Amino acid sequence: xxxxxxxxxxxxxxxxxxxxxxxxxxxxxxxxxxxxxxxxxxxxxxxxxxxxxxxxxxxxxxxxxxxxxxxxxxxxxxxxxxxxxxxxxxxxxxxxxxxxxxxxxxxxxxxxxxxxxxxxxxxxxxx
Numbered sequence: 834x835x836x837x838x839x840x841x842x843x844x845x846x847x848x849x850x851x852x853x854x855x856x857x858x859x860x861x862x863x864x865x866x867x868x869x870x871x872x873x874x875x876x877x878x879x880x881x882x883x884x885x886x887x888x889x890x891x892x893x894x895x896x897x898x899x900x901x902x903x904x905x906x907x908x909x910x911x912x913x914x915x916x917x918x919x920x921x922x923x924x925x926x927x928x929x930x931x932x933x934x935x936x937x938x939x940x941x942x943x944x945x946x947x948x949x950x951x952x953x954x955x956x957x958x959x960x
Contacts, residue, residue: 841943841947844944844947845951847882847887848951849864850864850875850879851883851952852951896937898937902933
């Protein structure tokens, strides 16, 4: 359940590590203007913290939840095991049984929306 609560904040924080702005001819990290983009320090943060977090949290956990739901689909639909519905019902509780996977779609939609909010704001008002 923590994944669904913390997901937007973790993704926003990790994607902000890739957002750079130009100041006086130098690309600087918007979150911390003292860090030059793609310097050694930024590379370390990007490749050892942000990228693995995006892969694990952003893609891995939603796909893992989908695989688990697909494997347990028969038990979920037949309601033979009340423990499964009690423990993991928050993932598929409000959905029709044929659409047990919809939480994955919602999670990736959140990721796309967060990405757009972070990276498209550079363009300002389009008139």
